[in-house]
Amino acid sequence: MASNDSESAGDAAAPAPVATPVIGITTYLEQAQTGVWDVRAAFLPKVYIDAVTDAGGIAVLLPPQPVSPSTARAVLGGLDGLIIAGGADVDPARYGQQPHERTGVPRIDRDTWENALLLAAIESELPFLGICRGAQMLNASLGGTLVQHLPDVIGSEKYQPAPAEFGSIEVATVAGSRVAALVGERHPAHVYHHQAIDVVADGLVVTARSEDGVIEAVELTTVPFGVAVQWHPEENSEDRRLFAGLVEAARGRVRVPERETSSGIGPTTSTQEHA
Known part of the structure; x- marks a missing residue:
């Protein structure tokens, strides 16, 4: 029987599967109330989840838990990208300091969890994005230090104007950096931090600052x-460029099964190409 050329041509022209990266987001572990319950719970503001899904990723939550290097590697083995979310102050003992009177009670379980995830992500070259506390955690994990109370240095509360009130600043990015490529030369930013990076860890490059010199991206x-x-890019629902950048980098690591063939479902192949 003659072959069906039109079927063959149609199969050849079929589009490849769209890669949908799985992005893990670290969560809070705090006392929380819901209904009649008042318990410690893992949670995350929905804006983080929206930011990932808006950018074309799948969000998976990563609550603090006992961790070892092998555990961290196992967790990241199921992910294509990682976000270290905002939250409480990093324990000053992690960067060799005594706590300032305005430094919050440390969340040592979360510090330990995120430190392990970050080091494993760096080792495996998994794409990652740190947000607020996430930037501070990255710096501390790699040996840098933090300013524990920024108003002592700049004489202003503008980076954290009031409880639950974001400040608004403009950051200047460094030409040629990834941040500059994603958000442009100058970028309006929602901020809510009373701490900041001080001594920059070896290997990190400063790629954005505020007008008064505060480090805003590394x-x-x-x-x-x-x-x-x-800053907090998740708070700007009209600008998902940083999340889109992460998702695009993560897309190069997605495991995509082969398309169906005329004889049935093809074998699953696994690719780990880096973006």
Whole structure:
């Protein structure tokens, strides 16, 4: 029987599957109330989840838990990208300091969890994005230090005007950086931090500052996508460029099964190409 050329041509022209990256987001572990319950719970503001899904990713939550290097590697083995979310102050003991009177009670379980995830992500070159606390955690994990109370240095509360009130600043990015490529030369930013990066860890490059010199973004240039910003991009629902950058970098790592063939479902192949 003659072959069906039109079927063959149609099969050849079929589009490849769209890669949908799975992005893990670290969560809070705090006392929380819901209904009649008042318990410690893992949670995350929905704006983080929206930011990932708006950018074309799948969000998976990563609550603090006992961790070892092998556990961290196992967790990241099921992900294509990682976000270290905002939250409480990093324990000053982690960067060799005594706590300032305005430094919050440390969440040592979360510090330990995120430190392990970050180091494993760097080792495996998994794309990652740090947000606010996430930028501070990255710096501390790699040996840098923090300013524990920014108003002592700049004489202003503008980076954290009041409880639950975001400040508004403009950051200037460094030409040629990944952050500049994603958000442009100057970028309006929602901020809510009373701490900041002080001594920059070896390997990190400062790629954005505020007008008074506060470090607002750093990058780890030895990995395909290692970006951390001090501001809160998840709060701007009209601008998902940083999340889109992470998702795009993560897309190169997605495991995509082969398309169906005329004889049935093809074998699953696994690719781990870096963006």
